[in-house]
Amino acid sequence: MFSRLAAKRLLEIRRVLRPSLPLSSPASTAARSFSTALNYHIDSPDNKPDAPWEFTAANMERVKEIMSHYPSNYKQSAVIPLLDLAQQQHGGWLPVSAMNAVAKVIEVAPIRVYEVATFYSMFNRTKVGKYHLLVCGTTPCMIRGSREIEEALLKHLGVKRNEVTKDGMFSVGEMECMEDVTPKRVVEIVEMLRRGEKPPVGTQNPNRIRSGPEGGNLTLLGECKPPPCRDLDAC
Ligand code: FES
Structure with a gap:
């Protein structure tokens, strides 16, 4: 099983190393090579570097407020809150033109913003549901x-990974360290969301309490026994 997974990962790494517009430096590409998130940009009608993109007037006020938290010679420190704001403004994802707008505000080369946006999985660089x-x-x-x-x-x-359902409601991606669910439970969660209900937070496995082991605590319940010692004098 592991050799099949390794071969799949290798293919993904090869794809990552064949960029169109590189979005990250070689060091950060290496750090992300085990993620399926693309580290390069391919122009599409709704995602082009030269497309006009600006913060709205209301968000510009927010930009000013965010920038006021940082000294004028450390404007680049605002990159994450500004990317977050841009993503919210753009319906949950970040076109490359929005990253360029952020680069302008914090006065850095666009590649510095791309590096951040490609590193953190909370930034979506394609449309999401x-x-x-x-x-x-x-x-x-x-x-x-x-x-x-x-x-x-x-x-x-009825979608592939990173595709959005026709009604725009759902998309499926990959990231690390999520709560535990089962194939049955995950479908139930989707249907709850479709009905506008809120799935419970935390573990979705009824046999676990919070992050405890399935079936309750199983270790350290009895008397602690000291480890067996050899009677060296008897040797
Ligand atoms: S390894 Fe998957 S949730 Fe941590």
Whole structure:
């Protein structure tokens, strides 16, 4: 199983290293090479570097307020709150023209903003649904069945990874360290969201209390026994 996964990851890394417009320096590309998020930009009608993009007048006020938290010679420190604001303004995702607008505000080269936007998975660089569902892709969760959970979601919604459903409601992506669910539960969550209900926060596994082990605490319940010692004098 691991050799198949390794081969898949290698393909993804090769794709990452064949950029159109690189969005990150080689160092940060290496750091992200195990994520499926693209580290390069491909022009599309709704995502072009030269497309006009500006903060709205109301958000410009917010930009000024954010910038006032930083000394004038450290404007670049505002990159994350500004990207967050731009993403909110743009319906939950960041076109490259919005990143360029942020670069202008903080007076850095656009690549400095791209590096941040490509590193943090909270920034979406393609359109996402109203509910963007993320499945953990790291080894412990793979062993616990995260691939089956993702398959159940994609099948139920009729989309591929990072595609948005026709009604714009859902998209499915990958990230690390999410709460534990099952293929059945994940479909139930989707249907709750569709009905406008709020799924409970925290673990979705009824056999766990918060982040405790499934089935309750199983260790350190009895008397602690000291480790066995050899009677060295008897040797
Ligand atoms: S490894 Fe998947 S939630 Fe932490």
